[in-house]
Amino acid sequence: MSGALIFGLPVAVIVGLWLLARWERRRNPDPQRQSFVASNGWPVAIFVVVAVGFWALVMVVLPQLHMVDFSFHPKLPPAQRGGPRDVYTLENYQYFLFGSTRSTANWNVTHLNAFWLTIAVSMCITLLNFLICYPLAYFMAQVGSGSQVRKLMLLLIIPYWVNELLRAFAFNILFGTSGVLNTILLKIGILASPIDFIGRDIALYSGLTYAYLLIMMFPLYNALESLDHNQIEAARDLGAPWWHIHLNVVMPFAKPGIAAGCTLVFMLCAGALAAPLVLGGPKTLWFTPIVYDRFYQAFNWNQGSAYAIILLLTCMLFVMLVMRVFRVSLSEITR
Amino acid sequence: MSAATVRRLMMGFYFILFFGFLFGPLIVMGVTAFNTSQYPQVFPFEGFTLDWFGVLMADRNMVEGIRNSLVIGVLVVLLSVPLGLAGAIVMTRIYARARSLYYLVVVSPVLTPGVIIGISTVIFWRDVADSIGSESVYNGIFLATLGQSTFISAYCMLIFLSRLQRFDRSQQEAALDLGATHTQVFFHILLPFLKPAIFSAAVIAFLTSFENYNTTTFAILADKTLTTVLAGRVRQGTTPAISALAVLIVGVTLAGALLYEVLRRIEQRRDEARSRAAAMAERAELSGEAATVAA
Numbered sequence: 001m002s003g004a005l006i007f008g009l010p011v012a013v014i015v016g017l018w019l020l021a022r023w024e025r026r027r028n029p030d031p032q033r034q035s036f037v038a039s040n041g042w043p044v045a046i047f048v049v050v051a052v053g054f055w056a057l058v059m060v061v062l063p064q065l066h067m068v069d070f071s072f073h074p075k076l077p078p079a080q081r082g083g084p085r086d087v088y089t090l091e092n093y094q095y096f097l098f099g100s101t102r103s104t105a106n107w108n109v110t111h112l113n114a115f116w117l118t119i120a121v122s123m124c125i126t127l128l129n130f131l132i133c134y135p136l137a138y139f140m141a142q143v144g145s146g147s148q149v150r151k152l153m154l155l156l157i158i159p160y161w162v163n164e165l166l167r168a169f170a171f172n173i174l175f176g177t178s179g180v181l182n183t184i185l186l187k188i189g190i191l192a193s194p195i196d197f198i199g200r201d202i203a204l205y206s207g208l209t210y211a212y213l214l215i216m217m218f219p220l221y222n223a224l225e226s227l228d229h230n231q232i233e234a235a236r237d238l239g240a241p242w243w244h245i246h247l248n249v250v251m252p253f254a255k256p257g258i259a260a261g262c263t264l265v266f267m268l269c270a271g272a273l274a275a276p277l278v279l280g281g282p283k284t285l286w287f288t289p290i291v292y293d294r295f296y297q298a299f300n301w302n303q304g305s306a307y308a309i310i311l312l313l314t315c316m317l318f319v320m321l322v323m324r325v326f327r328v329s330l331s332e333i334t335r
Numbered sequence: 336m337s338a339a340t341v342r343r344l345m346m347g348f349y350f351i352l353f354f355g356f357l358f359g360p361l362i363v364m365g366v367t368a369f370n371t372s373q374y375p376q377v378f379p380f381e382g383f384t385l386d387w388f389g390v391l392m393a394d395r396n397m398v399e400g401i402r403n404s405l406v407i408g409v410l411v412v413l414l415s416v417p418l419g420l421a422g423a424i425v426m427t428r429i430y431a432r433a434r435s436l437y438y439l440v441v442v443s444p445v446l447t448p449g450v451i452i453g454i455s456t457v458i459f460w461r462d463v464a465d466s467i468g469s470e471s472v473y474n475g476i477f478l479a480t481l482g483q484s485t486f487i488s489a490y491c492m493l494i495f496l497s498r499l500q501r502f503d504r505s506q507q508e509a510a511l512d513l514g515a516t517h518t519q520v521f522f523h524i525l526l527p528f529l530k531p532a533i534f535s536a537a538v539i540a541f542l543t544s545f546e547n548y549n550t551t552t553f554a555i556l557a558d559k560t561l562t563t564v565l566a567g568r569v570r571q572g573t574t575p576a577i578s579a580l581a582v583l584i585v586g587v588t589l590a591g592a593l594l595y596e597v598l599r600r601i602e603q604r605r606d607e608a609r610s611r612a613a614a615m616a617e618r619a620e621l622s623g624e625a626a627t628v629a630a
Contacts, residue, residue: 021430041517051421059485063459161588163546166581170360271448308454
């Protein structure tokens with residue numbers, strides 16, 4: 001039953017749109033416009049339709065819809081799946097809120113706290129990354145000379161491809177109890193005993209900031225680069241102080257780039273798995289490792305799906321919020 | 336001190352902080368790979384050694400992981416580049432009212448956390464395998480390839496779209512007027528024009544696949560890739576062998592990224608030279624025509 005719905009829905013949407021297109025073409029025919037097949041030739045048209053159909057349906061839409069469906073089912077042994085006990089239920093979501101599938105007496109404080117903490121910290125890190133990147137992006141886009149910019153770009157591209165796990169590992173070496181930072185601070189006598197950077201989550205937060213710094217940099221630079229420098233000169237000639245110029249001329253212009261950087265950094269931060277695994281202390285709670293544990297420690301995939309959907313909805317909400325606040329479209333964000 | 340000097344000093348200070356933050360941790364990690372000390376540390380530097388690289392090569396799981404990562408990387412390139420190309424072609428030709436929905440669907444994987452893509456891929460294909468009664472699709476390498484390609488195809492599509500924006504449709508029309516079939520136009524006009532984009536897309540697809548962890552850790556099932564082995568090692572405890580691996584990976588990606596950058600610049604320069612030559616030829620022809628008209 002649910003299988004038919006999951007397969008049927010996208011197909012119905014596609015057929016509907018196709019019929020609408022045919023109907024509209026019949027109503028106002030445009031002799032200039034050829035059909036898709038005629039304008040590409042048979043072999044190419046078949047390749048394109050099959051490829052896009054496979055990607056959009058089998059790889060993107062159907063797995064996501066199936067995951068939504070799956071999250072509303074209870075965990076059952078394979079033999080009982082599809083049997084009488086396999087009914088729609090909210091128990092997986094209930095568990096996220098109350099920590100139990102039966103009682104609603106107590107809140108699931110551990111998971112809820114981890115969830116809010118993840119969102120709040122991700123937002124702070126997004127803002128911090130923007131503040132760190134903005135001056136350099138502005139310098140490269142508007143102030144620096146051609147050869148300076150090329151050199152800086154090269155310096156930025158090199159660390160861009162370093163793996164997320166290795167970045168986290170580097171911070172582990174820096175911040176460990178007998179790590180580089182503690183050794184130095186002890187040796188020069190600033191500290192009497194080592195600080196537990198990892199247990200206090202300092203390592204995690206700086207590791208996350210570090211990991212997604214360049215994700216913010218490139219969209220920001222691309223947006224700032226297309227700003228006509230004369231606009232800044234004009235504002236300066238008219239007597240605007242420097243912070244006025246940035247707030248009222250440069251940033252409004254760079255809105256799509258800021259929005260793109262912010263959505264990407266937030267999404268990566270909230271969905272980060274490597275950094276919390278490597279840099280998280282014994283008491284650290286980040287939401288993604290909890291999702292991971294639903295799968296590989298609790299072995300409750302249905303519950304894990306529900307948690308994954310909660311994370312997905314949060315990210316979708318954030319993207320929509322950013323689009324609304326900055327008044328930009330999706331295509332501007334992903335450019 | 337004048338205001339300009341102060342500003343320059345502040346800018347210099349910011350640059351030092353920024354690049355110190357960017358490279359400091361990587362340099363520290365690099366140094367620990369060559370220190371004899373059992374625990375990865377910089378001070379005291381007990382002695383120079385290359386032993387940690389040997390320890391690494393003796394690690395069977397690691398070597399197997401690297402092999403799987405390479406296989407998946409190649410498969411992802413073979414899958415996502417054509418998918419991205421097809422996606423970009425549809426984007427330029429799709430019925431206008433469906434365009435935003437279509438764009439939303441194919442670009443959404445870029446904005447979806449990687450773990451979710453991995454999870455949905457695994458659940459979906461497990462149940463597909465159950466319902467067709469064949470375990471052959473429930474295979475780590477196959478699922479990792481599919482899961483990664485879901486969003487890497489979108490990267491490729493965005494690369495193709497930005498190149499297609501500069502496509503001159505009159506070339507296509509000229510070829511059609513000269514009697515070429517639509518299929519010939521695709522292979523002789525469009526594909527050669529997209530060649531630099533295909534190259535970029537392939538490199539980026541491979542690098543992204545090779546270093547992906549979030550999607551892979553779910554989709555790989557019982558198999559291992561470099562990143563999943565690495566994650567296990569890093570969690571078990573810190574040894575300088577991981578630093579040695581980092582030095583190797585950074586070295587290889589660095590060489591790859593630099594090579595890519597150099598090749599791209601050569602291509603760019605060749606493009607510029609070509610368009611300059613074409614412009615000159617056109618000008619020469621025009622002045623030739625003008626001369627004939629004048630005569």
